[in-house]
Amino acid sequence: MAQYILHKADTRGHDHHDWLDSRKTFSFGDYYNPRRMGFGALRVLNDDTLPGGKGFGLHPHDNMEIISIPLKGSLRHEDSAGNKAIAAAGTIQVMHAGSGLFHSEYNNSSDEIAEFLQIWLYPEDLNTPPLYTLGELPHHEGSNQLYTFIGPDNPNGISVRKDVWFGIGYFDYGVSFAYPVHQPGNGVYAFVIDGRFSVDGKELSARDGLGIWESDSIEVKALSDSARLLIMEVPMIINPQ
């Protein structure tokens, strides 16, 4: 029987600084809730807003898959492997931190805010070479389709661990679909970016999250127009080697 955990948007951790406003679905930084330490391999889901010109200065990472999905504006990325890029809304940035690197992420605009989702996954393997990829995320209003942008077949050249699937899409009111779990034992975390959805009969509003496991199919229905949903299918066991 399917199991569920609901994380309403207004129950998330919240940090507000002059350089960052961050809503955290799972424990991160100063926000600690022992019942919110992640969902399987999904460890971090931060909903971040950077004022113009502000950002994260140079700092290190290792052994995490760090996925950034810009929702508004753009991020200016630089890292110690020599990568420099602008990740704008409509793209996705993945940093496989592996054996370690330093990076910075700043709002590329000096006066407009940048909004992005910061998602971290535990890696499959430890201490592998770092890798940075920037890909397109071509989902559009009115498409009424879930676009798989992370998966083992490496759509759009995005390289992440091989046992996760991420999909995103805009849906109009009343559109429904069944999401088939690709790998037995995986869980699914549905996060509403905009609008409202029913997921397995549970009503979700913007920035709510629902974790589902011990299920092989998820029923999704849009409850508003231009509703945007992010689906993250991840292993529920963490055991990197």
Next chain:
Amino acid sequence: MDNHLKLLAVGYDPAIMQVVGRLLNSHTGWNGVVALTREEGLEKLQRENYDALLLCVGVSADDEKTFHRAINYHHLPTIIIRHYGGGSGLLENEVRAALDHQQ
């Protein structure tokens, strides 16, 4: 509950471990010690008692087993924590969660 914790962080990237050590010691009541090799980590473990051992960047699954064996062999009161992210926003959470779990 977190006060006066002695933490040993083992990792093989000196630049990243410098950050990890600084973050550990910036936390009130935490005393962080860094070892940059497996051998240095094992030596420090056997010389002093630590509340927790953080396994950081570069430490392989085989090295982790070696640390587990050393702690079991010497009956050390040290819990092992795998630290992900390199001195990231997970660091404090990982330590607190491990201590909560232990209790």
